[in-house]
Amino acid sequence: xxxxxxxxxGHRYGSADDAWALRPLTxxxxxxxxxxxxxxxxxxxxxxxxxxxxxxxxxxxxVLFDGRDVTALPPEARNIAQVFQFPVVYDxxxxxxxxxxxxxxxxxxxxxxxxxxxxxxxxxxxxxxLGRRARALSADQKQKISLGRGLVRPDVAAVLFDEPLTVxxxxxxxxxxxxxxxxxxxxxxxxxxxxxDQTEALTFADQVVVMSQGEIVQIGTPEQLFxxxxxxxxxxxxxxxxxxxxxxxxxxxxxxIAGVRVETSSRQTPPPGAALSIGVRPEYLExxxxxGPNAVPARxxxxxxxxxxxxxxxxxxxxxxxxxxxxxxxALPSAAAFARLPPARCAVYAxxxxxx
Amino acid sequence: MRxxxxxxxxxxxxxxxxxxxxxxxxxxxxxxxxxxxxxxxxxxxxxxxDRPTTGRLLDGERDLTGVPVRRRxxxxxYQQFINYPSLTVYENIASPLRVARKSAGEIKVRxxxxxxxxxxxxxxxxxxAELSGGQQQRTALARALAKxxxxxxxxxxxxxxxxxxxxxxRAELTQLFAGGRTTVVYATTEPLEALQLGGHTxxxxxxxxxxxxxxxxxxxxxxxxxxxxAFSDPPLNVLPAxxxxxxxxxxxxxxxxxxxxxxxxxxxxxxAAPGQAALSGRVELxxxxxxxxxxxxxxxxxxxxxxxxxxxxxxxxxxxxxxIRPASLYxxxxxxxxxxxxxx
Amino acid sequence: MSSARPVNQRAWWFVLPVLIxxxxxxLVPLMTIVNYSVQDILGPDQAVFVGMEWYREILRDPxxxxxxxxxxxxxxxxxxxxxxxxxxxALGIPERGWRASLALVLLAMPLLIPWNVVGTIWQIFARGxxxxxxxxxTQFGIDYNYSQHPTDxxxxxxxxxxxxxxxxxxxxxxxxxxxxxxxxxQAARIDGASRWAVFRHIELPKMRGVLTIALLLRLMDSxxxxxxxxxxxxxxxxxxxxxxxxxxxxxxxGQFDLGPAAAFSLVYFLIILLLCFVLYNFxxxxx
Numbered sequence: 001x002x003x004x005x006x007x008x009x010g011h012r013y014g015s016a017d018d019a020w021a022l023r024p025l026t027x028x029x030x031x032x033x034x035x036x037x038x039x040x041x042x043x044x045x046x047x048x049x050x051x052x053x054x055x056x057x058x059x060x061x062x063v064l065f066d067g068r069d070v071t072a073l074p075p076e077a078r079n080i081a082q083v084f085q086f087p088v089v090y091d092x093x094x095x096x097x098x099x100x101x102x103x104x105x106x107x108x109x110x111x112x113x114x115x116x117x118x119x120x121x122x123x124x125x126x127x128x129x130l131g132r133r134a135r136a137l138s139a140d141q142k143q144k145i146s147l148g149r150g151l152v153r154p155d156v157a158a159v160l161f162d163e164p165l166t167v168x169x170x171x172x173x174x175x176x177x178x179x180x181x182x183x184x185x186x187x188x189x190x191x192x193x194x195x196x197d198q199t200e201a202l203t204f205a206d207q208v209v210v211m212s213q214g215e216i217v218q219i220g221t222p223e224q225l226f227x228x229x230x231x232x233x234x235x236x237x238x239x240x241x242x243x244x245x246x247x248x249x250x251x252x253x254x255x256x257i258a259g260v261r262v263e264t265s266s267r268q269t270p271p272p273g274a275a276l277s278i279g280v281r282p283e284y285l286e287x288x289x290x291x292g293p294n295a296v297p298a299r300x301x302x303x304x305x306x307x308x309x310x311x312x313x314x315x316x317x318x319x320x321x322x323x324x325x326x327x328x329x330x331a332l333p334s335a336a337a338f339a340r341l342p343p344a345r346c347a348v349y350a351x352x353x354x355x356x
Numbered sequence: 357m358r359x360x361x362x363x364x365x366x367x368x369x370x371x372x373x374x375x376x377x378x379x380x381x382x383x384x385x386x387x388x389x390x391x392x393x394x395x396x397x398x399x400x401x402x403x404x405x406d407r408p409t410t411g412r413l414l415d416g417e418r419d420l421t422g423v424p425v426r427r428r429x430x431x432x433x434y435q436q437f438i439n440y441p442s443l444t445v446y447e448n449i450a451s452p453l454r455v456a457r458k459s460a461g462e463i464k465v466r467x468x469x470x471x472x473x474x475x476x477x478x479x480x481x482x483x484x485a486e487l488s489g490g491q492q493q494r495t496a497l498a499r500a501l502a503k504x505x506x507x508x509x510x511x512x513x514x515x516x517x518x519x520x521x522x523x524x525x526r527a528e529l530t531q532l533f534a535g536g537r538t539t540v541v542y543a544t545t546e547p548l549e550a551l552q553l554g555g556h557t558x559x560x561x562x563x564x565x566x567x568x569x570x571x572x573x574x575x576x577x578x579x580x581x582x583x584x585x586a587f588s589d590p591p592l593n594v595l596p597a598x599x600x601x602x603x604x605x606x607x608x609x610x611x612x613x614x615x616x617x618x619x620x621x622x623x624x625x626x627x628a629a630p631g632q633a634a635l636s637g638r639v640e641l642x643x644x645x646x647x648x649x650x651x652x653x654x655x656x657x658x659x660x661x662x663x664x665x666x667x668x669x670x671x672x673x674x675x676x677x678x679x680i681r682p683a684s685l686y687x688x689x690x691x692x693x694x695x696x697x698x699x700x
Numbered sequence: 701m702s703s704a705r706p707v708n709q710r711a712w713w714f715v716l717p718v719l720i721x722x723x724x725x726x727l728v729p730l731m732t733i734v735n736y737s738v739q740d741i742l743g744p745d746q747a748v749f750v751g752m753e754w755y756r757e758i759l760r761d762p763x764x765x766x767x768x769x770x771x772x773x774x775x776x777x778x779x780x781x782x783x784x785x786x787x788x789x790a791l792g793i794p795e796r797g798w799r800a801s802l803a804l805v806l807l808a809m810p811l812l813i814p815w816n817v818v819g820t821i822w823q824i825f826a827r828g829x830x831x832x833x834x835x836x837x838t839q840f841g842i843d844y845n846y847s848q849h850p851t852d853x854x855x856x857x858x859x860x861x862x863x864x865x866x867x868x869x870x871x872x873x874x875x876x877x878x879x880x881x882x883x884x885x886q887a888a889r890i891d892g893a894s895r896w897a898v899f900r901h902i903e904l905p906k907m908r909g910v911l912t913i914a915l916l917l918r919l920m921d922s923x924x925x926x927x928x929x930x931x932x933x934x935x936x937x938x939x940x941x942x943x944x945x946x947x948x949x950x951x952x953x954g955q956f957d958l959g960p961a962a963a964f965s966l967v968y969f970l971i972i973l974l975l976c977f978v979l980y981n982f983x984x985x986x987x
Contacts, residue, residue, distance in 0.1 A: 040518050041489065055886055076892040088887040090901045101901075105892040139391075149891055169390050170546050171591045174661065178652060181641050185672065196518040203643035203650060223667050226646040237520055239646055241527075283647045307551040307575045308622045308663075326622070326665060 002065045002079065002157030002190055004029040004052060009061030011047055022047045023215040024061060029158075034184050034191045036205035038198060040237070044214040045194045046162055052192065053160050054078045065157065079157045081150020083164045087142030091135040095126060098134050099148045106153075113152075120151045123183060140172040144179070151187070158190040165200060177203060198238050202226070210234050226281075227345075228265075232352045235279050241311075244285065244321040245277040245349065246296075255348050257296045258317045263343040266355040274350035282324035284345040287312065288338045298339035314339055357381070357402070357420075357507065357539060362411035364397055364563075371397045372563045375411070379541065384533050384555030386571060387543040388587065394563040395543035399509045402541060404428045415506075430507040431500035435515050437492035439484040445471075445495050446480040452503035470498040473532065490521045501532070508533075510542045514549075526552055547589040551575065559586045581616065581692040590621040590650065590661045599658060603633045603682045606696040610689045618686035621650070624662035624678040632679040635660065642670040653678060736962035754963035764964070766939065767947035768971075771923060774858070774943060778922045781862050783915060786869025787907075791899070793874055804874070807867040815864075819931025822860040826932075846933060850940035853933045857941050860928060865921070869914045876910035877903060912983040916976055923972050944968060 010024030022044040029035055037045040050056040051063060054075035063071045070078050090098050096117060103113040121127045124144045129137065134145060143164055150159050161180075165173050181204070184191050195201050201208050202222040210217045210225065210233070218230045229235035235243035248255045248262065250270060255262050255278055262278060270276055288295060301320065302313040312323040316339055323339065348355040362375040372394045379385045387395045400406045401413065404425035413420045420428060431452070439448050449470055453463045471477045474494040484492050493513060500508055514522040530553060533540050542553060550557050550571055557574045559566040566583040567574050578584035585592045597605065597615035605615065628634070637655030649668045653660045653676060662678050670676060687695040737754055739747040758764055793803045813821070826846050828834040837844040846856040880903065888898045926945040929935070935942035935950075942950075948968060951961045 040520060053890070055889070075886070075890045080890065082887065082890050084883040084887065086881075086883070088883050090905075092901060092905045101893070101897075102891040105894065105897065146887070149887075170548075170589050171390075171585075174591055177643070178641055181643070196520070198519060199645050202645045222644045222646065241523060242520070281647070304552075304554065305572055306554075307572060308620070 003031045003067075004158065004190065005064040005067075006052075007062045007064065009048075009051060009058045009063060011051060011056065011058045011060075020214045022051070022058075025216055027216070027219075029190060029192065032188045032190055034181075034204060034206050035193065036201035036208045037192065037194045037211060038196070038201040038208050038237070039211035039217075040196055042213070043211040045211050048211075049082075049160050049162055049192060049194045052158075053080050053082050055082075079153070079155050080160055081147075081153065081156050081158075082160045082162065083143065083146045083150065085163045085166045087139060087146050087167070089134040089137075089142050089145050091133075093134055094130065095121075095132055095134055095137070095145060096130040098145050099126075099130075099152055102149055102153050116152055116154070120148050123151070123186065124148050124179065138172075140168050140176055143168065143176065147180075147183075151183070156189065158192060161191070161193040161195075163195050164193075165195075165197075173200075180204065198240070202238070210237065212237075228347070228354065229279070230354050232277075232279070232349055235281075235349075235354075239281055239283075241282055241322055241324075243279045243281050245279050246316055246319055246321060248276050248278045248348070250276060250348075260294075260296050262294050262296065262341055262346070264341075264346045264348050265344055266348040268355055270348055270350035270355045277349050278341065278346050279349050279354070280321075280341050280346035282311075282322040283326075284342050285314075285321065285323040286340040286342065287314075287323060287325075288340055291338055292340065294343060295338040295340040297337060299337070358414045359398075359402075360412050360414065362398075362401060362408045362413070364394075364401060364406065365409045370563060372401075372408075375563075375565050377558060377565060377568055379539050380556045381539045382537050384530075384540045384542055384553050386550040386553055386555060386557040387541060387560055388545070388547060388550045388557055389543075389560030390545055390586070393560040395560055396511055397563075398560070399432070399511050399541065399543055402507065403430050403432055403509055428507070429505045430509065431503040431505040432509045433493075433496050433500045433511070433513045435512045437484070437489060437496055437516070439492060439495050439499070441484055444481050444483055445476055445487070448484065448495050449476075449498045449502050451499060456503075466502060467498075470501055474498045474528070489517055490525065493517065493525070497529075504538075506537075506539060508538045508540045510540065512543055512545065515545075530554070547587050550587070557587070559583050561586055577694070577697045578686070579694055581618065581688040581694075584618050584686060584688075584694075588620060590663055593619040593621065593658075593660045593662075595619070595655075595658045595660075597687070599635070599656065600633050600685075603685075605682070605685070605687060608687065608689075608695045610695060614690045615695065616688045616690065618688060619660075619680055619684070620686075621661050621663040623684040624651075624660075624664055624680055626664050626666075626668065626676075626678065628677075628679050629681075632681050634677050634679055636675065636677040639670045639672060639674045639676045641672070642668060644669065651676065651678070733962045733965060736958050737966055738963075739959055741958045750959070754960045755967070758960060758964050758967060763939075764947065767942055767944050770940075770942065771944040774925075775919065775922045777858055778861055778865075779915065779918055781858070782866045782869050782918055783911070785862065786866045786914065787873045787911075789866065789870040790873035790877055791903075793870075795878065804871065807870055809867075810864050811867050813864075815927040816931050818860065818864050819928040822856065822863075822928075823932050826856050848937055850937055853937060853941050857929045857932060860932060861922065861925070864928065865918060869918065872910050872914045873907060876907040880906050908983070912980065915983065916979060919975060919979060920972060923975070 005028050007026055008024050009022070009026070010020055011022040012018050012020050037048060039045050047056065051058045054070070054073060057071065062069055065078065075082070090101065093101070099117045099120060100113050103116065118127065121130055124147065126141065126144055126148065129141065134142065137145070147159070150156055165176060168176060177200070180191070193201065193204050206221065207219060208222055208225055209219045212233050218225060218234045225234055225238050229238065229243065232245060235245070246257055248257045253269070255264055255276065257278065264278060296316055298314040298316045300312060301315050304311040310325045312325060314321045314323060321339065357379045359375050359377040362372060363370065364372040375398065387398060389395050397406070401408050404420070404423060408421065440451065443451065446467055449467045450463050453466060471480055474497060476491065476494055476498060479487060479491055484495060487495065497513070514525055517525065526549065544550060554571050556569065557571040558568040559574065561582060566586060567579045574583070575587055578587060581594070595617050597612050597617050600617065605612065608615070635653070635655050637653040637660070639651060640654050640659070641652040643650040644667050647665065647667070649664055649666065651662045651664060651668070651670065653662065660678065684698045686697050689695055738749060738751055740750045740753070741747045789807065794800045825831045826834045828838050828845055834844060844852050846852040884902050885898065888902055893901070924945050925943060926949070929941050929943060930946055933941045935946050948961060948964050951957055951964060
């Protein structure tokens with residue numbers, strides 16, 4: 001088990017004139033937690049992961065495992081396991097030998113390691129394939145082998161994942177995700193998962209760290225990030241599609257869109273001079289044919305039936321917004337002319353930040 | 357374009373067998389299937405890069421089967437962002453126009469137009485290696501569109517991009533292809549992508565066509581259990597009819613004991629309502645995804661996945677009941693053939 | 701209609717000139733050789749058909765057996781030394797930077813030298829009186845003379861070949877190593893694998909294709925080797941370093957016995973073909 005602390009850890013590739021790939025940060029990862037690092041390409045998430053695993057030595061700062069300074073320690077001395085984007089298996093060996101490899105390197109006797117390997121193979125549902133050559137297996141099975149090599153070591157404190165489901169087909173992704181969650185609950189390891197796919201991040205993690213351009217934008221539970229994104233970037237990045245941001249003005253102590261007063265969950269007054277918008281998720285935008293409180297005039301620009309949901313594109317003033325309807329077009333009032341924003345589900349954003 | 361009796365053998369493997377397919381001209385045709393189902397092979401045959409072992413490729417009355425790719429009017433976009441590395445973005449987009457010997461003035465107009473549509477205007481003088489993945493793929497796309505070919509083939513073009521970028525580019529693509537004269541064929545492994553693109557969908561599995569038709573029709577009325585499975589994400593819940601023995605199923609010639617039911621994950625709800633059937637079991641996992649929860653339920657010996665609205669943090673092994681309207685059930689006989697489907 | 705690849709008729713027109721020149725320079729001579737091999741050529745216009753006579757004679761010729769044996773020993777020794785040495789050298793070259801470029805250039809230099817010049821270099825280099833190596837060795841009291849002692853001649857020829865051709869194996873191996881993606885090394889580090897384990901389980905398997913090529917190239921070339929040993933030792937002392945191709949040349953050019961020489965060269969060609977075929981099948985990826 002490991003509690004991982006990062007003290008003022010930052011990294012740049014190249015000289016001191018280059019930009020930070022990871023801006024200096026300080027944070028703690030709790031023992032046994034499941035974390036996701038979520039962000040677009042180039043945001044620094046893989047850099048952060050590699051600093052924690054020891055594959056990169058940070059330009060500055062210290063990394064501590066359970067209070068011990070491990071910054072100078074290589075990965076093999078850190079009790080971590082890492083699963084990469086594409087499966088890394090030793091082609092010439094059988095599945096059994098692959099899983100046994102880390103233990104053999106530590107001098108374990110064959111009798112002792114057989115038991116451990118079989119245990120891990122059971123957890124990963126690979127028991128039947130132990131005798132097969134590793135290269136004959138499918139991509140998801142190979143990823144399981146990669147994961148298994150990490151799990152066989154009894155002293156493994158944390159497992160780090162670098163976009164591990166990238167090469168896996170959609171229905172196998174489900175099975176693998178479920179397996180990862182089960183392992184988390186069973187073995188109580190710390191799991192750190194890097195991804196650009198928000199569904200993976202939100203379903204997998206207890207805490208999600210959203211990153212952009214080398215820095216952490218927000219940390220929170222999946223629910224917090226979805227309901228109360230602290231930053232426009234988080235609102236846009238999480239959710240499929242992302243949050244709608246409708247430009248608004250502040251008049252007489254409230255936000256207004258096209259002259260209609262909109263009650264939001266924001267209690268404070270936004271700073272003067274800031275660019276204001278109201279953020280509301282497509283899942284919560286309602287359509288009605290009659291005016292009412294919080295209902296803004298809107299025109300239906302497009303309707304897309306996508307099988308499990310219906311997407312409606314609305315023109316609200318000069319901007320476009322999407323509404324996501326679960327129950328299909330039947331729920332669409334035929335003469336929809338108003339978009340209703342539920343007060344509890346929207347907030348005012350001043351420049352990029354949410355107004356609390 | 358029509359494919360008739362196409363099969364393709366390479367070495368000892370039969371990659372495609374007996375494919376009969378009609379492409380809807382001027383719209384999007386999605387090829388949906390798992391990896392190695394034969395999508396890329398089929399695209400290559402449509403392009404003329406490979407010659408089918410048997411069968412014919414027809415365009416209206418013309419037989420294109422033996423016609424080499426150089427003489428076909430086709431453009432292709434690949435998974436790996438393929439551009440000419442030694443040419444600038446401008447030159448990349450202009451290359452098919454130069455091959456077609458258009459005048460410099462015409463080229464300039466068309467390239468500027470495409471660059472604007474695909475938001476590449478500020479990158480025109482850069483080289484592909486200096487661009488991000490999304491920008492490189494947009495360049496490849498612009499080049500394919502510049503050719504103004506009758507047939508545009510896209511082989512999982514967005515799969516190497518970030519999730520968010522994929523979403524944005526997909527929306528752009530849908531708009532680009534709407535109402536055009538080009539026949540677009542788009543290969544993908546993701547059912548959700550097919551639903552978002554609309555148009556027509558062909559389901560491919562192990563080199564065979566499972567079903568082909570307008571996307572929503574194929575989705576709502578799968579011809580077989582295999583087709584329903586291929587077009588479901590989250591995976592289709594499959595259970596024997598006896599698990600819901602209290603439910604009145606539509607009458608069919610098949611005895612109830614042989615009927616297999618299919619339920620799509622989003623049809624479940626946690627709230628009971630009159631007339632609904634109940635499935636009870638233990639929670640194996642509750643995955644929270646934004647405003648929805650995926651509940652993995654173990655019900656007798658069946659494992660179900662439900663996609664319900666709202667955030668429900670259910671602890672492990674808690675008993676839980678899911679409700680389903682009988683009208684949203686799919687029924688299949690033991691050979692996989694569709695018996696009944698929800699009325700749409 | 702059933703064919704796997706689109707047939708482009710126009711391509712044949714491009715290939716035709718090449719086909720014609722290959723026909724003239726290779727096929728016709730080959731047929732001529734086959735023709736000669738079944739005849740006894742007594743003079744410019746006198747030739748008697750002798751059937752398989754020459755083949756029988758060759759296969760019984762003790763001088764040939766000697767040359768063949770020497771050749772087999774030589775080729776085996778060459779492969780056994782050059783392949784592992786080449787791999788070791790490749791492993792030693794850094795991945796990038798100026799040091800890597802320098803190492804690659806230095807390695808490539810022996811490959812650029814004309815083969816008879818290679819022979820000449822070593823001929824002088826190994827001489828006891830004016831050659832650096834020979835002189836140093838005799839200074840150390842080692843009785844070294846490659847023109848008189850068969851063992852010394854063998855060692856010198858071997859060392860010369862290793863010096864000349866190992867860089868090829870090294871360069872090919874280096875290219876193969878660079879193609880291995882980084883995550884494999886990272887995962888091996890995390891697994892606690894020793895350097896040897898990394899080599900054995902990651903690098904060697906991934907180098908398989910390239911090593912097959914290197915092995916085949918060295919097999920063929922060393923089996924046909926002529927210039928370097930000829931310039932260095934002339935085949936001597938006596939016949940100590942007379943390998944197959946030199947023996948063939950002596951027979952055909954020296955003794956102008958075209959019939960047996962033709963038969964011999966066909967047999968020679970078939971031996972190499974057989975060796976390559978066996979080796980290729982052995983090294984081929986079972987997938």
